[in-house]
Amino acid sequence: MATLGKDYKDGEVIVRQGEAGNCMYVIQEGEVEALAEANGREMRLRKLGPNDFFGEMALFGTENRSCSIRALGPARVMTIDKKSFLAGIQEDPSLAFRIVKVMSQRIRDLTGRLAEYEINK
């Protein structure tokens, strides 16, 4: 068997919150967790598995990483270059469709969680 991407060990940080980023990642194998860090505490935002992607905001803006991503067990992840991605959507805008769809689901999920938090506060 042969593989694509890069291997990460359990607990290894793939993306660190606050760092500059110029690529997105697609999980080939294993699981990772997205963590938001504030005031010395961290909160798990979501768990991601094979074929899920993260770091997509770096493709559309220049802001730093909004959260950290840590491997949950051994994980294999492939990098998608910003330059390569943008060249792709110049030719074929539908390439961004899946990303927009997932980002929209994530906004919906966060809106629901924020509403729940405000109600229960």
Add this chain to the structure above:
Amino acid sequence: MAPDSGGFGRLGQQTRAPGSKPTKPLHDGSRIAVIGAGPAGSMFSYFLLNMADSVALDVQVDLYEPRHFCHRGPAGCNHCGGVVSESLVQRLATEGIALPDDVVQRGLESYTLHMDIGDVEIATPLHESRIAAIYRGNGPRNSEPLDTNSFDGYLQQLASDRGARLIQQLVTDVRKEDDSMRIDCADGTHQNYDLVVVASGVNSRLARSLQNLAEEHEAPALTKTFICEFRLGKQAIRETLGPSMHVFLLDIPRLEFAALIPKGDYATLCLLGDDIDDELMDRFFSAPEVARCFPGGVIPRHVCHCYPRINIRSSRPPYGDRLVMIGDSGTTRLYKDGIGAAYRTAKAAARTVAFHGVSAQDFREHYWPLCRKIDADNRVGKFVFGVGSLVQRARFARRGVLRMTASEQQSDGPRRMSGVLWDLFSGSAAYTNVFLRTLHPAYIGSLVYNLVSANLPGRSARPAEQPRGGPT
């Protein structure tokens, strides 16, 4: 709509009467025949069904493929070097198509350039495997059962899972009938469709029969290549070739590109150029730079070989009324990234069909621009490969290229020559992009410096510290 006269004599020409509707959109129940379930045909089917679903359009896609990709040797093979480029691997991953481990024979993370004056490894800055070595079929002739799967078989399954109906029949003829297209199969049956998509490549009989039918259709220009498989074993491949694709820049007339691609137990050798013949192959196999890549410096007998033809100039135009040609049958990239071109043309054709229509006008407006873009880039590519041939012939130029590349690989600075060679070998970037980068003043300055440094009397073609290999 002006009545159709039938035949292919009007491929790509204006077919509509003044005031008529320019498009022929698909409707619920439209039937589409896709001839050939290689990457172009399967990806077209997959993307069209996805797009049709997104606009609530219910169409039937019949995917004709006589071969079983689970077979080893020629019966299941599509005669190709079998490399999925870095850019295509990323685009597929973005689409949600992650190549499974059992389809990837080996993940490649570097290129090793071999010349008579030495060799240099060009590594990806990320040290990540993003180039996939694959088999289009299920491995070479007489190979043992493998725990791997065919790339074409995987894509065919993807299309099938999405709803394409696989028909294991050989299509022998395509013709126009009133307001539909008729296809004839080898078993004597025939079917009529609203659209026929030709994705049978350039090595099929159908490609030749389309050529005969088309009065004003210019078929793709072809050249012969040579591909063979060596059984070396996993351990020997790990020790001699590693996760690197080996590329040869040798002073052999008519040879444009030669590469040795490691895959599982085997390595695939691919020779591309101007009509590869026995004389050219003899010169290639007697080159010491080639023998050095094999265990013990001895080139074993190959276990499987073929002389497939490749498309070096697009068919023109690659569409007609209710007809479109994709992948190698239509337009592909010169020498490199044929699977990437299959993906791009398949998706552009699927977008045209799903969101516009199936008339010649639809394809001219929405599909032809991509083909023209690839054609224009190929013309630049031809020039770039021409410059490469000059470098192959000039020893002083080879020394300069080797020195500049090796220096870049030893430092953390800009990788101008490495990047140019990487994109040229891998087909990851457009030839125009590669060419423009060679016009950068810093590239030209560095090349001139390295040409002079490498050719001064008593100087090595490599910089002082060498990561691998020896000075020459």
